Amino acid sequence: MKQLINRTIQIRGFILIGVLILIGTVLGRMMWNNLHYMETLRSNMNYSRQIQQTSLELETVLLDTLSGERVEIRRDDLKKLSDEIKYITSLGHHSDEETPKNLRWINLILTDFIKRNNQVTPQILFPILSLINQILNTEIAHDELVLQEVISKIRNELMLASLIIIASLLAVKWFFQSRIFNPLQDLAELLSSLTEEKLEPISTYGLNPLLHPIYNSYNDMVGRLKTLEEEKHQHTLSLEKSVQNATRTLMEQQRSLARAERLAATGELAASIAHELRNPLAGIQISCSNLKKEINNPDQAQRLGLISNEIKRLTRLLNDLLNQAKHTPEPSTNLELAHEVEEILALTRYQIPDKLELQCNIPKNLHHQFPEDGFHQAILNLLLNAAHAMDKISGIIKIDAWEDKDSLCIAVCDEGPGFSKQVLEYGIRPFASGNGQQGTGLGLAMVQRFTKESGGYVQLTNKQPQGACVTLIFPLIKKLA
Structure with a gap:
């Protein structure tokens, strides 16, 4: 059968x-x-x-x-x-x-x-x-x-x-109607009795032979459910206690995680703002120093000295807040490098001493795809780093750009003391400044991040007899014929 x-x-x-x-x-x-x-x-x-x-x-x-x-x-x-x-x-x-x-x-x-x-x-x-x-x-x-x-x-x-x-x-x-749904409808009536907790076996006498295996399984299930009902009650009590303990632990972990995320976000924001404020503060400080030299009134000179000291104090406070911040990608645009660099040099001349000379040797009509703000900030950081390196000497800071085979090279060179052996050996590392107590160590790190995101890399070298040179090397974008 x-x-x-x-x-x-x-x-x-x-x-x-x-x-x-x-x-x-x-x-x-x-x-x-x-x-x-x-x-x-x-x-x-x-x-x-x-x-x-x-x-x-x-x-x-x-x-x-x-x-x-x-x-x-x-x-x-x-x-x-x-x-x-x-x-x-x-x-x-x-x-x-x-x-x-x-x-x-x-x-x-x-x-x-x-x-x-x-x-x-x-x-x-x-x-x-x-x-x-x-x-x-x-x-x-x-x-x-x-x-x-x-x-x-x-x-x-x-x-x-x-x-x-x-x-x-x-x-x-x-x-489905004749062979499945109709028999299942009969079975549904039996299963509905389970919702009323009527766990009683049923007789299979006179049923459709096709339903015998299902009804036999139903009777086995009813017997098993009686046993499981008691086990479930005991397990529920134990589970409720475990869930309460786990919930308390999870809530404490979530509060700790949220507090850590807020602290990290605050630190990143503070570092970003601090680093961006240092450049204009440096320009203000140099302008105050130059103005102090040109003023013969002792009272006004003293006031300018107080302003300069407060700016230095503010700079030290900002340095204490520095941390890496979240970077939001900026869309690239087609930039004429000579024009963009001339604008950056015009801004830089107000932030460096008069004894330093800025030179631009970039051919006209040399274009490349860069994020405009990121490019400006990277070149400005390199120029200001060079000016800081030549703090007590006069000389020339020169920026060149040229195409070499499949690469675009942008070099910023100065006549300062050059990079230390440690920087040349281990490369650029955040918060590792080569400018003593005056640097934060984020300038070159931000330049390196910009270069990597643009598909290139940074090369650090020293010139002879003295001077440092930072070269940014980018792949050329192939033009359609």
Whole structure:
């Protein structure tokens, strides 16, 4: 009897699995076909978009020439258009068979214009523009036909799949209703008695043979539940006590963690503010010193001395609060290095003694992608570090920039005593200053963090006979042809 029940259940299970496999096969096939249709349509539309972009660029060149912004059409523009047409031709996602031939013909004409020495006038390029627009219109028309075909195929597949799914669902509904839901409804009435804590076994006399295993399991469960009920009561008492103890411990840990996080955030904020305030305070202090030298009134000179002493005291207090702070990334922009450095030097001249000379040897039109504020702060830190190193001597602080193979180099060099052997051996470390008691050790650390986040690295060297040089080396961004 048990074998017959198991065999009947297996047969019905195989039927259900077969129906589900049929539905999955139909849906998978439909999704695969739709994906193929969409990929084809996407490739064709992208091909048309590339042609449209080339047409717009050619129209821009012609408009600039006709409006007088350009004297003539540059061969670089024609070379760029020729390269784009070659790229479009190589894609091979055209809808019209004549499109590759027409594009190759356009490329031959552009190549011929590039090789000529005479001037290329806008009137010569109008036929090319007309042909490109004609190719674009033809491709768009073909894409619309392909889209209509895809929509028709998808609609037919959806109808077929819907019919199969509806029929399968009806069959599954009948199967579950007659063979599963009805017997389970009877069982639900028995299980409802468990909610009323009626843990009594039931008789299986006269029941459907398919339900015998379930009802026998129910009787076993009822017997086991009686035993577990008592065990649960004892375990609940023990668990409640454990939860209370764990809750108290967790709350204490959370309070300690929150207090530690607040202290860390306060320390980071204090360090960031302290470091940013030190530079303007240094400029104010030097300005007071210079002003004190120029004033002959002893009373006013004494007041300026008091101001200078208070600034020094404030600087010492800020140094005590220094700590590393959270860094928020800044978006990069295309900077002309010579212009940006000249602005930084103009600001720096007010913060360093007159005996120090600032020199900038950066070629014009040298560009690179940097976060503007981060770049300004890094260069300013290097210049002020160099000025602090040359505190008691006169000399030149020089900043250079150049491109070397695949790298951009920016060097700030001074004529001071140079880096110590420890700095050159162990590198840059936060809070390890090479400027004695005057430095905090965060200036070079912030420069190094900026350089690493920009994809580069910092190189520290000493010059002969004396002087230090900090070189920032960044990878060059490859330009598109």
